[in-house]
Amino acid sequence: MFRKDQISKLTDERLVELLSSSRSNEALTELHARYSNKVLGYFVRMLHGDLNKAQDFVQELFMKILEKHHQFDLSRKFYTWMFTIATNMCKTEYRSTNRMTYSENESDFETGADWNENTADKDQFNSKLKIAISKLEEHHRDAFVLRHVQDLSINEISEILNISKGTVKSRIFYGTKKIAKELIEFKPTGEGSVFKMN
């Protein structure tokens, strides 16, 4: 058996194996500690900034992991399997609500502000970026968030979404172009750093 400090040293895949044992709670708690914040960010982006719903989704996701851990293929990485479940949960949610509104700090950003002026800062840009991501079509948003928010590789996204790598890149590219069109009116600087801060 493992001591508590040893649990934290185990790989994700070994922890999934432990979900079948009497130490399932400890293993699940450790997986939650490793990935809950990351997957919460994914859910927030995918659920149009609804933080409360995203929190519920995180809880539900880990319950699904506990229930379905026997379906996990040990040759895969745990977090790609976890994101597969997460994307399916979002698809189910889209089908049931078909909601496209954005609730996260939308009013904070003043459209038409000059990016190079002192009032334009990183927070404002990020607020607009969140809105732009939220306006993407579901399949573009999914690929974009997984690649550039969650920092997963093209191969991993291909595995998670069960599509070809070419399709993944295509979705990310067209998603990026749509986001750029949304942001272009704020004239971000083209200098070496993304933002020109005060």
Added chain:
Amino acid sequence: MEREMNSKEEQLYDLMESKPFDELSSDETHFVLSQTTKEEYIAGFSALGSAQSLNDGFTAKPLVLPSKRAVIVIPLYQTIAAIAAAVLISFFVFRSNEVIINEVNVPSVAVADTVFIDNSKYDTVIEREIQFVDRVIYQKAQEQIVEREHIQTNSYMPVPAINSEDITSVGQSLKNDETYVLVQDLIVGNESGIFGRD
């Protein structure tokens, strides 16, 4: 069917993901401007560079674990001891008890239709108290000879062996006695079996 990226779009995406506009070479700048505008490239580059920061600052709620059912683990040796004790107790409690099977409501079957009982009639019964002891005497002769010894007791006289002469009537029948007429109310049977005063 989703539209796949062509090679130029793929090259543009790769540049947008890796280089700001002012770091592009002259050839790359010429290529980028042939595909999109400077503002759109800068906006796209800024979006890709900032997207990962959107995942910062999220803290998931603590995991609510499902309540486990109380599992009572009984050691193997206790199980074996309990079974052995049960067998032992059963042996002492039930060993003297025989299994009694009573058939109830069994129809009775008559084994005989009609039974005739003959009343035995005895003419004359002579009762004598005869007490003797048989003793087997083994002699050395090849034949075994059983000798019956009559042992005389204090209160009884020795009697000879019973034979047919002993039980022969020696008296005179009353019907042959001429004097029977003197006896009042005496009825005597005649030859035909009819008794009475003639």
